[in-house]
Amino acid sequence: MNFSVVVPLYNKAPYVAAAVRSALDQTLRPLEVIVIDDGSTDGGAEVVHAIGDPRVRLIRQPNRGVSFARNLGIGLARGDWVAFLDADDWYHPEMLSSLQQAAAAVPEAGMLGAGFRRVPPAFDGTYAPWSVADTFFEVEVVEDLRTRWMRSAPFCTSSVAIRTDLLCALQPAFETADSIGEDLDLWFRVADLTPVALVNAPCAAVRVLPDSLSTKQAPAALPAYLERMERRALAGEIPARHRRSAIRFVAQMQVTLAREALDVRNRRLALHWLWRARRIGGSRRWLLTALMALCMPAQVAGHWQRWRLRSAELFSPEGPSA
Structure with missing residues (x-):
């Protein structure tokens, strides 16, 4: 099995090189890393271009939103699986290897996920691996993802992979009209079709950026x-x-x-x-x-x-x- 890693990029120039390099530096090498530059104005696309690895595919488009960018990446993917990575997050070197183990343990699963860790806002644009329990991971089979999610969030956008053919059958996989919950919407729709295999180890790091924190409000409408x-x-x-x-x-x-x-x-x-x-x-x-x-x-x-x-x-x- 092989992985295409899709990275949507919008004005994350200080962090995107670390994200892409963390995907390239996997112990299980990805087939490709597809970066969709969604109209960045801070030079992020140039940072990606300078990496110079032939596995990196940089696609530029006018700003149309993260869902459109991810859908475009899905359509371009040549791997058996699409793994997602946000441009300000990064992978542990064993991320793709752990997902491969999950797929081998649960061959009927069409979605794979791993745990994640949050990184506080005081950081620079570099990344470093952290300790995980083992190189052979415990795998949990989930038949009802919503019930599992109500216990705790078992993965995040930057720690999930889905079979490419399944995603293509659902295109547009991510709802482009949504600004909240478009990722959860897809995870649950996929999980209605297939079991989910989860690696219970933190194999991705999620950066908590000051400019991405939610503003306190009381929504009057359901997402x-x-x-x-x-x-x-x-x-x-x-x-x-x-x-x-x-x-x-x-x-x-x-x-x-x-x-x-x-x-x-x-x-x-x-x-x-x-x-x-x-x-x-x-x-x-x-x-x-x-x-x-x-x-x-x-x-x-x-x-x-x-x-x-x-x-x-x-x-x-x-x-x-x-």
Whole structure:
């Protein structure tokens, strides 16, 4: 088996060389590294061109968004598998080798994932490997990715690979109209079609950049990918074995939106989201959030954030976590 690594690039000149070199320096050499420059204005494409490795394919296009860039990379891929890597992240040298082991252990799997580690914002544009438990990795088989994700996010965009033929059959694989959750949307749609094999070791590093941190807000609308997931589940378009977990996943995200509304003292919006999530109204997390929304006086609303930090949270910025 061989891998095409797709790297979407937009104004990440200080970091993209490290990302590309981490893919080239794998113990299992990639067939190619496809960098889609999405209209960068900071010289990032020139940085990639200067690497000078024949395995690097640099494609330039006007700015059309990360989903369009990834879809273009998928269409150009010549490998059996497409692995994704963001331009400000990097691979451990054993990343592709670990995914190969997962594919050998679970040959029916059409999606492979590995764990990841977060890198704090104080860093330069270099990368260095870190310790992993072993060169032979424990592999977990996942039949229901949504249920697994509600325990913890087992992989991120920079630690996943999918069979190329499966991605091409789903093109446009990434929804180009979405600005939130376009990656989760694809992972779950793929996982409805195939088992997922997970390597339980941190084989990718995710850079936490100051300019990429989310702004605190209380969304009044459900992200489009969750609306589609709920609609498809209720219409019977998701396989029967996954419909219940799909509906539960959407409801848990609605509880998360209720908690975000409480963070900014918008009790009415919080109650709206709790009503939308009433399918899991008997769950501990829903009841705790409802209790705070109903009983929290306006003058002590600010205490919610401190209480929340002490309570068990389900979703992290990269996805649900325990």
